[in-house]
Amino acid sequence: MGTRRISVTVDGVAYSDDVEPRTLLVHYLRERLGKTGTVVGCDTSNCGACTVHLDGRSVKSCSVLAVQVDGSDVTTIEGLAQNGELHPVQQAFHENHGLQCGYCTPGMIMQAVDLLKDNPDPSDAEIREGLEGNLCRCTGYQNIVKSVKAAAGAGSVSAGVAGGAA
Numbered sequence: 001m002g003t004r005r006i007s008v009t010v011d012g013v014a015y016s017d018d019v020e021p022r023t024l025l026v027h028y029l030r031e032r033l034g035k036t037g038t039v040v041g042c043d044t045s046n047c048g049a050c051t052v053h054l055d056g057r058s059v060k061s062c063s064v065l066a067v068q069v070d071g072s073d074v075t076t077i078e079g080l081a082q083n084g085e086l087h088p089v090q091q092a093f094h095e096n097h098g099l100q101c102g103y104c105t106p107g108m109i110m111q112a113v114d115l116l117k118d119n120p121d122p123s124d125a126e127i128r129e130g131l132e133g134n135l136c137r138c139t140g141y142q143n144i145v146k147s148v149k150a151a152a153g154a155g156s157v158s159a160g161v162a163g164g165a166a
Contacts, residue, residue: 006070010035011079019066025059026050028066029076037077037106041135048134051107052076058114060107060133077106080113089113089151098147100138108134112148121152 003018010033019028024043029035029052038061041049045063052061053075080087086094089112099105108131115122115130122130127148128141136144 004067004070006067008066008069008072008074010074011076021065021067023066024062025052025054025064025066025069025074026061029061029074035076035078039103039106041103041107046135047104047107048111049104049107051110051134053110053114056117058111075110077110080109087113088154089116089148092151092154093144093147096143096147096150098139098144104134104136104138108136108144112144112151116148116152122148124149 003020005016005018007014007016009015010029015033017028017032019032026038026040029038030040038052039049040062041047043062045060048060050061051058053059054061054064054069055072077090080090087109089109093099093105093109098108111131111134112127115127119126119130124145127145131141131144131148
């Protein structure tokens with residue numbers, strides 16, 4: 001089957017690697033680059049736990065092949081914090097108890113960042129709709145919605161993402 005050389009920027013760092021054509025982006029990020037904050041939840045794109053940003057838009061990395069990101073910019077949950085400061089959405093999830101076990105949290109945060117980029121002042125219903133592809137088995141979603149509202153209220157969500165990573 002052979003391998004294919006890809007060049008990709010992940011969390012601001014350029015990588016060039018040989019990958020098998022069948023390698024999923026989630027496995028490349030976790031196994032090759034050590035980005036274990038991007039979790040494997042279902043491998044069927046149902047849960048959203050593996051959500052990352054690909055060229056500034058959220059994608060479920062279990063439904064993208066690593067070869068498809070050649071020449072692209074990927075941001076993982078590890079790439080959101082800048083200069084030791086949590087991204088405003090990460091901070092809001094922390095302050096508003098938007099997680100319990102934490103398994104869905106990286107994907108939920110990545111999706112929330114993308115949602116707030118498009119709609120900086122969403123209603124509760126718009127938040128729930130914007131996050132509907134990300135499942136949480138613990139929280140009942142109320143504190144997740146509260147966290148996204150708090151991040152929106154902070155008014156600095158888009159400013160909290162490094163250039164090129166938003």
